[in-house]
Amino acid sequence: MTGWIAIAGMGPGDAALITPEVTAALAQATDVVGYASYVARVAARADLTLHASDNRVELERAAQALELAAAGRRVVVVSSGDPGVFAMAAAVFEALEEGHPDWRELDIRVLPGITAMLAASARAGAPLGHDFCAINLSDNLKPWDLIERRLRLAAEADFAMAFYNPRSKARPEGFGRALDVLREACGGERPVLFARAVCTPEEVLRIVALRDARPEMADMRTMVIVGSSRTRLIERPGAPILYTPRSAE
Structure with a gap:
C-alpha cells in the first residue's frame, strides 16, 4: 500500500x-x-x-x-x-x-x-474588497517588535487588516498594545469587525470604530478585521453591510 x-x-x-x-x-x-x-x-x-x-x-x-x-x-x-x-x-x-x-x-x-478571514468578511459584507493583509498577533513564534513594525507599515500603506489569534489567556495584553499602535498610526475612525465563532451556532458579529475597540472584545475564537481609510458601513434594517470599495482613487 x-x-x-x-x-x-x-x-x-x-x-x-x-x-x-x-x-x-x-x-x-x-x-x-x-x-x-x-x-x-x-x-x-x-x-x-x-x-x-x-x-x-x-x-x-x-x-x-x-x-x-x-x-x-x-x-x-x-x-x-x-x-x-x-x-x-x-x-x-x-x-x-x-x-x-x-x-x-x-x-x-x-x-x-x-479560512476564518474570508468567512468573517463574507458574513459582514466585503471589508477585504480592496488591498488587505493578514497578520497573526501571536508572539509565540515571532517577537512583538516585529508584529508592531508590521502593524505600523500596514497602517501606513492603508491596508485593511485581518488579525488571527488576537488575544489568548496566556497573552491577554498583546491585543491592547496592537489597538494602541493602530490608533496612533491611523486615528480612531476606521471600522473594526469582531467576528467571533464565525459560521458556528455561537457566531457573533460586532462592528465598532477603532477608538471604541477594546481588548476584551476579542478572544482566540475571534477574527478581527480593521478597515482601511476607505472602508464604509451601509446602514439598513437589520445588520449593516461593511465593505471596502474596489477603487482607491
Missing part, C-alpha cells in the same frame, strides 16, 4: 463549508492527525484511527503524520480554515525539510479550505 498525506482545511466551522475534495480525502483516509478540537469534527468509523493532540505540538504532529505515511498509511492532517494560512501546511513542510530524506518522496497534497 502506498501512503500519502493530505493537509486539509476543515473550514471555519459549518460542515456545509467543507469542500468536496476534503470530504473525499477523509473518506479514503486510514488516519487523521490534528489538534483535538479539529479531529473531533471528523466522524469516527471502524477503519479510521484518530490521532488527537495538543495545540502547541505542531512539529511533533507533522512528524507523526509523515512517519505514518512512510509506513503506508493514508493520512489526513486536519486544520481549521485553510491549512496554508497560519496552520498545519507550513508545519508539515518544516518537518519534511528537517526530517528523513525518504519523506520527500511521499505524495503530499494541500487541500484548501475557507
